[in-house]
Amino acid sequence: MRLLRLNEPISAGIILSYRCTCECRHCMYACSPRWSNDWFRLDDLKQILSKLAYYFMRFYPHNVQGVLGLNYGLHFTGGEPFLNFNLLLEAIRIAKEFKIPSVFVETNCFWCVDDDSKRLLLRLKEAGLDGILISINPFTVEFVPYENMLRALKYSIEVFGRNNVMLYHPLYYELLNLINAKGRIEFEEFVRRLLSKSPALLSRSLDPGILLPMGRLVYRLEKLYEHYPARQFFNEACTYELTRPWHIHIDCYCNYVPGYCAGISLGDARRLNEMVENGIELDDRPILQALCMGLGHLYRFAVENYGYRERRDGYISKCHLCLDIRRHIVERSKEFKELQPLEFYRHL
Numbered sequence: 001m002r003l004l005r006l007n008e009p010i011s012a013g014i015i016l017s018y019r020c021t022c023e024c025r026h027c028m029y030a031c032s033p034r035w036s037n038d039w040f041r042l043d044d045l046k047q048i049l050s051k052l053a054y055y056f057m058r059f060y061p062h063n064v065q066g067v068l069g070l071n072y073g074l075h076f077t078g079g080e081p082f083l084n085f086n087l088l089l090e091a092i093r094i095a096k097e098f099k100i101p102s103v104f105v106e107t108n109c110f111w112c113v114d115d116d117s118k119r120l121l122l123r124l125k126e127a128g129l130d131g132i133l134i135s136i137n138p139f140t141v142e143f144v145p146y147e148n149m150l151r152a153l154k155y156s157i158e159v160f161g162r163n164n165v166m167l168y169h170p171l172y173y174e175l176l177n178l179i180n181a182k183g184r185i186e187f188e189e190f191v192r193r194l195l196s197k198s199p200a201l202l203s204r205s206l207d208p209g210i211l212l213p214m215g216r217l218v219y220r221l222e223k224l225y226e227h228y229p230a231r232q233f234f235n236e237a238c239t240y241e242l243t244r245p246w247h248i249h250i251d252c253y254c255n256y257v258p259g260y261c262a263g264i265s266l267g268d269a270r271r272l273n274e275m276v277e278n279g280i281e282l283d284d285r286p287i288l289q290a291l292c293m294g295l296g297h298l299y300r301f302a303v304e305n306y307g308y309r310e311r312r313d314g315y316i317s318k319c320h321l322c323l324d325i326r327r328h329i330v331e332r333s334k335e336f337k338e339l340q341p342l343e344f345y346r347h348l
């Protein structure tokens, strides 16, 4: 029996729901207002947070205790967590009961419409929230007025302190200010205004260290990138990405989502201890098995069994090839338990 050995998780994101007020072109999790209105059940959440707390207690690095960072502690995300504010409050209280460190929330700021909105942040802080990650970028600003983000930033600094407020991404904040952003701005308009200032800044903003070429982006923004034939990625394997201990995700259906690999489930996170202790069986998860062996294996599996054909335009990244194959397979078969949630593939 082949097994995939998982590392003990030391930082995690909880996807409270995939439902969002935005449908951002770069969204890794393909969130949207069109997703089912499904949210994490409190009893599942309690069970999962208690298991995460167990690993955090034993393996959390001492040198980042008390530090807020994207890849530290626990964050509540989505979708848009503020759409279900009471659940968010309760989730924070539970995390704090379990003494989980560095708890923050990620938001697009749709709710920050006036000066009264600061009260929401105060209530979250009172429940135990340590900080916040504000989505400020040219994709969110297509849906949420820039003023909401600036207001949320100002109040967040007042409530949580400057060190406990993060932006995704500081460069985009700089660029949006540079183009004198106001209200909502279409991405094409953002690009046009930025190009008139400096083409170099546009290419900096597409740096894969800032904008990961995976998820919905590979279809909605592919024209901005160079394309390569499938064989370019055949020798790349993903064992590290699938098993890494940092910034894993658990979604509202209890799927253990490795890293940023949306649409892939390693299993039911309510059984996290068994998954970590026993490993993940690969014999009945051929897609996972292929990903561990190399993208070439996944490609051949899809061509031979599901009639997959290489895109004539090519692919911008290995994750583009991986996702395109997975989407093709899901359209023809629902039998793969490692391809979850299925709805993800409909909202790309």
Ligand code: SF4
Binding pocket: 214, 237, 238, 241, 260, 261, 262, 291, 318, 319, 320, 322, 323
């Ligand atoms: S190729 Fe697939 S499995 Fe590998 S990192 Fe990208 S999305 Fe994850």
